[in-house]
Amino acid sequence: MSGNMNLTLKVWRQKNNKVKGSLVDYKVNEVSPDMSFLEMFDVLNEQLIIKGDEPIAFDHDCREGICGMCSMHINGRPHGPKDAITTCQLHMRSFKDGDTIVVEPWRAKAFPVIKDLTVDRSAFDRIIASGGYISVNTGNAQDGNTLPIPKVDADIAFAAAACIGCGACVAACKNASAMLFVSAKVNQLAHLPQGKPERMERVRAMVAQMDKEGFGSCTNTGACAAECPKEISLVNIAAMNRDYLKSNLIDAEG
Numbered sequence: 001m002s003g004n005m006n007l008t009l010k011v012w013r014q015k016n017n018k019v020k021g022s023l024v025d026y027k028v029n030e031v032s033p034d035m036s037f038l039e040m041f042d043v044l045n046e047q048l049i050i051k052g053d054e055p056i057a058f059d060h061d062c063r064e065g066i067c068g069m070c071s072m073h074i075n076g077r078p079h080g081p082k083d084a085i086t087t088c089q090l091h092m093r094s095f096k097d098g099d100t101i102v103v104e105p106w107r108a109k110a111f112p113v114i115k116d117l118t119v120d121r122s123a124f125d126r127i128i129a130s131g132g133y134i135s136v137n138t139g140n141a142q143d144g145n146t147l148p149i150p151k152v153d154a155d156i157a158f159a160a161a162a163c164i165g166c167g168a169c170v171a172a173c174k175n176a177s178a179m180l181f182v183s184a185k186v187n188q189l190a191h192l193p194q195g196k197p198e199r200m201e202r203v204r205a206m207v208a209q210m211d212k213e214g215f216g217s218c219t220n221t222g223a224c225a226a227e228c229p230k231e232i233s234l235v236n237i238a239a240m241n242r243d244y245l246k247s248n249l250i251d252a253e254g
Helices: 037-050 122-131 151-161 168-172 179-190 193-213 223-227 235-253
Strands: 005-013 022-031 100-104 113-115
Touching (some): 122 193, 168 179, 168 223
């Protein structure tokens, strides 16, 4: 026996966000357990093209778990059944011969479907543009040791910076909240010396933009952190909430 698998895929097909979509059944045979999930989709698309059918649109870029573009909702879980990995890092050995796999796009008002499994995540870009940066002109790069940063702060900033902005947190949340993503981007800068001068203005601006984009409120269930491929901690949300409250108190006091 070859050890290859025969699978049934139920894939969401939708031409654009103006029309209704539906799940369409596809048979994929002789799937190697060593294929990644995206490689399996490549095989399916080749089969569709050969038959004269339109291939399935899905996002991908680095295929190394870095870019965050491979946003697939697989059997009810963002990025699939494994923890702490993206869809491109998911291998077909995670499934069994004869399995039926349901693949859908992220479900969120703020992430409208572009086509099939591809959604528009530019809302995240606008949140970053609203304040997720340091505006001071830093000049030439300094030697790393000339700007001492306590290890605790450096570790917090580094852990928050691991967020790749894939949107799994939004897809996992029943309210489609972006709190985990926004808090990671806020705390990444809040604990570094270069980010401290704009710390209060930053958190107010980014939270305001998050609300403007139509993301829901935090459910406090922790689904976002449980499904995050980079294991971003809920501690970031608590820290952002403290900063947001503090920034509004400072603003009220003038």
